[in-house]
Ligand code: XUL
């Protein structure tokens with residue numbers, strides 16, 4: 001069984017036998033598993049039910065489904081094999097023969113839509129190369145993508161599942177080893193542009209609500225061979241052209257950039273939320289793009305879990321969230337399912353505060369552990385994460401409704417509501433005035449930050 005290899009060429013090899021039963025249009029991929037029910041009184045070991053996520057339950061004026069906008073990602077859940085640098089695939093799916101053929105791609109897609117439907121999520125996401133194999137030429141690759149997009153459209157219509165976002169894989173193929181939009185070779189820049197052009201067209205056809213750019217190899221390993229200013233100028237031109245083409249074809253989805261500080265590049269240009277916001281503002285692109293924040297990337301950048309979500313939102317730039325988590329005791333992108341309710345409550349506090357995520361959502365850019373080999377584990381992982389976020393939504397709503405945090409934070413900044421503070425806040429104070437104020441008023445009294453008081457309040461809610 002070969003592993004997921006987006007770079008492997010050709011779609012002409014013949015499928016191995018034994019998979020024909022899954023080729024039928026009405027094939028069942030998850031036999032014995034029905035639609036996951038809401039069962040609030042379920043016991044601890046009943047993990048194939050929702051105990052908190054009740055899509056129609058109204059919280060602060062909207063249904064849970066409207067607030068949470070869950071999405072399943074195709075790459076981890078239907079292309080992940082569990083292979084790692086030390087071992088072979090462990091996640092062998094009965095419908096997947098491991099080949100990079102079109103019939104295997106169709107089987108995976110049908111399995112995907114059965115999974116989304118049984119799980120009860122309304123959205124999915126994909127990279128162009130996850131769903132359709134690369135051909136020997138760009139023309140053949142585009143034909144493959146079109147053919148699979150036809151099937152995706154049919155399955156979307158049949159199930160009502162919608163596309164949260166699409167993205168181009170500009171990092172797996174060897175041609176992109178030195179980057180795509182920041183590549184030192186213009187012909188590779190051109191190839192990447194052609195790939196994104198096609199993917200934008202497919203995204204439009206499938207009604208994608210957003211389009212994501214993750215700068216997989218947009219960065220450098222050594223400054224000895226890199227012109228960092230030229231590379232970022234080129235990258236900005238790449239984004240400008242994408243935004244122009246989006247408008248030209250009438251694609252209305254939001255363009256999103258997903259920050260990540262490292263992996264695979266030693267340093268990536270889209271390091272974290274503030275770096276991306278500064279980049280977009282520097283190049284005059286901040287009205288055309290928003291951010292897709294992935295908390296595992298945030299923690300890799302050395303920040304707290306919810307830092308980038310809060311930072312992007314504070315600047316009106318939070319578009320969507322790749323809701324996953326790292327392992328706090330490991331230093332890499334483990335893409336685990338988010339099960340920590342305190343973390344997800346912090347995210348949902350920001351989401352409530354900004355009035356929702358739409359047209360973005362909570363996309364599970366997560367993979368089951370390579371040891372979680374049952375088909376049921378695919379469900380349990382998503383159910384557990386969805387329940388965490390449903391609980392988080394309820395906690396965040398209670399925090400907002402009771403307003404205790406808001407009141408305490410407001411008090412902390414109350415000196416800015418009148419007098420000299422108000423002048424600072426409004427930007428009308430001067431250094432001379434502040435010197436005079438300080439001389440007249442003497443040494444100020446520093447107030448306690450009361451971190452433990454706030455942490456204890458948080459524990460009351462979670
Ligand atoms: C990689 C990652 C990507 C993006 C989409 O770390 O998060 O899967 O979400 O390219």
Ligand code: CO
Pocket residue numbers: 258294322365
């Ligand atoms: Co991601």
